[in-house]
Amino acid sequence: MKVLVCIGHVPDTTSKINFANNDTEFDSNGIQYVINPHDEFTLARAMFLKEKQGASLTVVNVGPSTTETTLRKSLAIGADNAIRINAEPKDSLFVAQQIAKVAKDGAYDLVMAGKESIDYNGGMVPGLMASILGVPFVNAVVGVDVDGDKISVTREIDGGKETVSATLPVVIAGQKGLVKEEELRIPNMRGIMMARKKPLTVVEPDGDFTMTEFVKFEKPEVKSACKMVSADNVGELIDLLHNEAKAI
Amino acid sequence: MSVLIYAESWNGKFKKTSFEAISYGVDLASKMDSEAIALTINAESVEELYKYGVAKVISVKNDSLKSFATNSFAGVVKEVADSISAHTIVMLASSNVNSFAPSLSIEWDASLATGVIAEPASFEPFTVNRKVFSNKAHADVVLSKENKVLVVAQNSFGVIENEVSGSSEEFNVSPSDGNVSVESTEMASGKVNLMDAEIVVSAGRGMKSGDNWAMIEEMADLLGAGTACSKPVSDIGWRSHEEHVGQTGKNIAPNLYFAIGISGAIQHVAGVNSSKVIVAINTDEEAPIFKAADYGIVGDAFKVVPELIEKIRTLKG
Numbered sequence: 099m100k101v102l103v104c105i106g107h108v109p110d111t112t113s114k115i116n117f118a119n120n121d122t123e124f125d126s127n128g129i130q131y132v133i134n135p136h137d138e139f140t141l142a143r144a145m146f147l148k149e150k151q152g153a154s155l156t157v158v159n160v161g162p163s164t165t166e167t168t169l170r171k172s173l174a175i176g177a178d179n180a181i182r183i184n185a186e187p188k189d190s191l192f193v194a195q196q197i198a199k200v201a202k203d204g205a206y207d208l209v210m211a212g213k214e215s216i217d218y219n220g221g222m223v224p225g226l227m228a229s230i231l232g233v234p235f236v237n238a239v240v241g242v243d244v245d246g247d248k249i250s251v252t253r254e255i256d257g258g259k260e261t262v263s264a265t266l267p268v269v270i271a272g273q274k275g276l277v278k279e280e281e282l283r284i285p286n287m288r289g290i291m292m293a294r295k296k297p298l299t300v301v302e303p304d305g306d307f308t309m310t311e312f313v314k315f316e317k318p319e320v321k322s323a324c325k326m327v328s329a330d331n332v333g334e335l336i337d338l339l340h341n342e343a344k345a346i
Numbered sequence: 347m348s349v350l351i352y353a354e355s356w357n358g359k360f361k362k363t364s365f366e367a368i369s370y371g372v373d374l375a376s377k378m379d380s381e382a383i384a385l386t387i388n389a390e391s392v393e394e395l396y397k398y399g400v401a402k403v404i405s406v407k408n409d410s411l412k413s414f415a416t417n418s419f420a421g422v423v424k425e426v427a428d429s430i431s432a433h434t435i436v437m438l439a440s441s442n443v444n445s446f447a448p449s450l451s452i453e454w455d456a457s458l459a460t461g462v463i464a465e466p467a468s469f470e471p472f473t474v475n476r477k478v479f480s481n482k483a484h485a486d487v488v489l490s491k492e493n494k495v496l497v498v499a500q501n502s503f504g505v506i507e508n509e510v511s512g513s514s515e516e517f518n519v520s521p522s523d524g525n526v527s528v529e530s531t532e533m534a535s536g537k538v539n540l541m542d543a544e545i546v547v548s549a550g551r552g553m554k555s556g557d558n559w560a561m562i563e564e565m566a567d568l569l570g571a572g573t574a575c576s577k578p579v580s581d582i583g584w585r586s587h588e589e590h591v592g593q594t595g596k597n598i599a600p601n602l603y604f605a606i607g608i609s610g611a612i613q614h615v616a617g618v619n620s621s622k623v624i625v626a627i628n629t630d631e632e633a634p635i636f637k638a639a640d641y642g643i644v645g646d647a648f649k650v651v652p653e654l655i656e657k658i659r660t661l662k663g
Contacts, residue, residue, distance in 0.1 A: 256442075274587050311487065312487055
């Protein structure tokens with residue numbers, strides 16, 4: 099079984115977000131980049147497919163050479179090889195087209211991604227890829243079992259869970275819950291040493307399709323000061339919520 | 347030309363989000379000099395939608411659409427959009443909409459924007475404002491294709507009542523077979539769905555132990571609220587990960603959000619700061635949650651929450 103895991107290179111969750119160039123682009127000054135958290139869950143689950151079912155694991159991303167640190171980290175966690183598509187990720191459709199081509203050319207059985215990136219939050223790339231490839235797609239996945247060419251996938255739905263089955267190849271988008279928190283992988287020294295020798299292939303993008311363009315960024319307005327209520331007069335809070343905020 | 351609005355239902359009943367979709371789509375259509383037309387799939391009382399200003403409803407009834415697959419839903423919405431020469435499709439975010447919107451945009455050759463929080467700021471070029479960086483920022487995005495699919499974030503536009511007299515027609519579709527088979531569905535029973543909740547009572551490490559959640563649940567019950575928690579609480583396993591709200595958990599936007607014993611790390615605030623009113627209860631007056639909150643009490647949750655429960659009980663009579 100060949101598994102392709104998409105790895106986003108995103109600002110650490112603690113990052114303060116700023117914009118540059120008259121608010122037209124993200125200010126990467128002083129930003130630490132990490133594997134997209136949803137992709138971390140997916141990669142950890144993919145590692146079980148490798149360790150328990152002998153799957154081969156390729157990680158892929160679309161980005162300039164600066165994103166290779168994140169791919170190397172994924173190799174240190176245990177992926178077998180990496181592919182970097184050498185382009186600025188212009189929008190979700192562009193990224194999806196590029197990765198779909200790699201997935202098709204490499205005849206991958208299972209393409210796994212996080213359900214969204216924590217930077218642009220489109221939540222579109224996995225579904226776009228599946229549609230471009232013409233294969234089934236399951237979103238917000240919290241459970242996966244592969245048996246031969248059959249896959250059983252549990253997804254979160256509004257207010258519950260649903261389990262579906264399909265025939266490979268399939269694209270799934272994972273999230274928190276796909277593995278337990280303690281099953282997330284942290285690269286160890288041996289992994290980091292081995293990662294240096296693993297193949298990281300750079301391929302050039304194919305085509306230039308986009309559907310959207312980010313033109314301006316802004317930060318939400320800062321809230322006005324918090325109205326404090328004394329802990330000795332809790333009833334006042336309920337009065338305020340009822341009469342002033344009309345929220346209860 | 348028309349704007350097609352997808353009004354989502356579950357087991358035949360409209361989801362609350364479908365009314366917000368209609369409200370948004372009707373207003374958008376009038377600004378674009380277009381007709382607003384709603385689409386329902388296996389919904390029962392389609393006339394409920396007239397209350398929100400849509401006068402024409404296309405009702406699809408088809409047994410094979412009773413279980414969800416992205417390809418069959420995308421195909422049907424595209425078929426209806428083409429039949430009425432729609433230029434824009436409006437949907438409200440939900441688990442199923444988020445799942446099939448990308449496929450719809452490919453099949454219909456449309457530009458797709460998700461996390462939309464306002465009506466287009468301009469039509470030439472077609473520009474919408476959406477959430478980015480997990481709600482730490484917003485962005486103006488230009489949709490370059492002629493066809494557009496907008497997925498609007500929940501509670502960003504609101505529900506607007508505007509009763510009209512309307513009519514509905516049944517529309518026959520021939521959906522392609524779903525490319526996944528639903529094996530089982532398991533709904534959480536007796537709990538308010540966090541994504542639909544008007545009020546959310548959320549608690550953090552300040553609760554000291556997972557055994558101390560009875561008062562949080564009691565308060566939520568009294569308010570008809572959903573319960574949520576911070577990331578550390580779900581990581582430790584005091585509460586299930588489904589309750590985790592924040593940057594890497596659920597992003598919620600209720601009317602009223604209680605953050606109890608939650609310090610308010612930037613990742614937490616990102617997931618909840620679309621809430622209309624935020625109440626923070628924390629022993630530490632320096633806790634960053636007070637910067638995000640509208641109302642605050644510096645105090646011990648174990649003393650404050652039981653008193654709140656009493657006051658709410660009195661209020662609710």
